[in-house]
Amino acid sequence: MxxxxxxxxxxxxxxxxxxxxxxxxxxxxxxxxxxxxxxxxxxxxxxxxxxxxxxxxxxxxxxxxxxxxxxxxxxxxxxxxxxxxxxxxxxxxxxxxxxxxxxxxxxxxQMHRSGAATRWVTRWRPKIDRIACPWLIRRFIDPRAEFLFVPPGEVASVAEKFDATAFDIPGARWTHDGPLCTFDAMLAGFELHTPALDKMARIIRGADTNDHTLAPECAGLLALCVGLSSGFREDLAQLEAGMTLFDALYRWARDGQNETHDWQEAPV
The missing domain is CATH 3.40.250.10 (Rhodanese-like domain)
Incomplete structure (x- = not known):
């Protein structure tokens, strides 16, 4: 062949x-x-x-x-x-x-059966889970997915009126479950368990729930996501920047966990 x-x-x-x-x-x-x-x-x-x-x-x-x-x-x-x-x-x-x-x-x-690009809606001004979940959807579920960010009180109504799937809000199909965050729920529901994604899930969960004992990277992800949110006024612009951040986290979790870095002065 x-x-x-x-x-x-x-x-x-x-x-x-x-x-x-x-x-x-x-x-x-x-x-x-x-x-x-x-x-x-x-x-x-x-x-x-x-x-x-x-x-x-x-x-x-x-x-x-x-x-x-x-x-x-x-x-x-x-x-x-x-x-x-x-x-x-x-x-x-x-x-x-x-x-x-x-x-x-x-x-x-678990998939939309129409074949059209999917539409998702959540609360505006995302921080961690509401960037991580769109990353997961676009990278593993539907690369054409569209995301709407609206006031918290309007998420359910917008989902109904605009044929969107609500996420990361109480009562939604995809949301927190006890100590697990929405990213965890999506990994389970879509049966997307790989070593890299499971490693990411622990870091995202710890950053999103303020349990930094789950992984040493949790505090760093929280810092980066808060800084990202502070740097963008538009949620969609923040999402596009956040895609790059979570792309890097995925490649580290998949290929780079054993790599370290220590600066040493080059010999004269």
Whole structure:
């Protein structure tokens, strides 16, 4: 199999939640999907025989297509996209290979079934959890997600009127549960448990609940998030800056925990 035309599950997982993350399309037929109703992180469903409809939105993007076994449907769809000038790859072994390697999979029951970009709403002037949760959603659930920040008393009504999912507010589907914060609730609900995300969860929980005994990094994250909030008047501008902060935290949790730094004067 030509290397340019395919990507293995481990390599794809390494790309997810990084600046090099591809657009992931789940093209499984309904029969195969219904027998295993889970999605690879960031994947969205689309009919394989209408793949050409997505071409205008996929220009200049890296695309990975997925079917049940990584055979005819994936290779046909990827070839159609490449014929249109796109960079398209097949997930080797399809969804079966991803499952066999026990990589994270999101229950379809927790996802918006329309296929459209999701909309979320929470309290304005975010600090920690309300930046961490949008980061998780955009990096692992829906890269196209839209976030609304409104007064606390209006969150529920805005969610109802604007077809949005409320989070990090009492009574919402996604919110604190005892000592656990909303980021914890989302990891559990979306079944997104990896060593890196679980490490992040402890730090975020400690910073958000002021329990700095959970991890030595909690106080530092609190300081950075408070400083970030103080530096931006607009919540959406703060969110975009916060995405970079949590990108860095994720890469540290995944790849850099054992790295230390000690300045030493260079020899003359």
């Amino acid at each position: 030509a290397q340019f035309a395919s990507i293995n599950p481990t390599s794809l997982m390494r790309l997810i939640a990084t600046p090099q993350a591809p657009v992931v399309l789940d093209l499984r037929i309904d029969e195969d999907f219904d027998t295993d109703p889970y999605l690879i992180p960031t994947a969205r469903r689309h009919p394989y025989d209408r793949i050409q409809d997505l071409v205008p939105d996929l220009l200049d993007k890296h695309v990975v297509v997925i079917c049940h076994k990584g055979l005819k449907i994936s290779h046909g769809a990827a070839a159609v996209l490449r014929a249109k000038g796109l960079r398209a790859q097949v997930l080797e072994g399809g969804s079966l290979a991803w499952r066999a390697q026990d990589l994270p999979r999101i229950p379809a029951s």
